[in-house]
Amino acid sequence: xxxxxxxxxxxxxxxxxxxxxxxxxxxxxxxxxxxxxxxxxxxxxxxxxxxxxx
Numbered sequence: 185x186x187x188x189x190x191x192x193x194x195x196x197x198x199x200x201x202x203x204x205x206x207x208x209x210x211x212x213x214x215x216x217x218x219x220x221x222x223x224x225x226x227x228x229x230x231x232x233x234x235x236x237x238x
Contacts, residue, residue: 188219 211219
């Protein structure tokens with residue numbers, strides 16, 4: 185297994201970041217098309233709470 189991790193970001197239609205980019209820890213294991221982290225991942229801001237029109 186390599187250094188599988190997830191990068192989460194939210195962009196507007198113009199490609200501008202609406203929230204800071206968030207990297208997860210390196211995955212603990214890989215299963216087929218899934219990667220497991222064995223830690224809780226918290227999104228910094230829910231999509232519903234982002235100001236519309238940005």
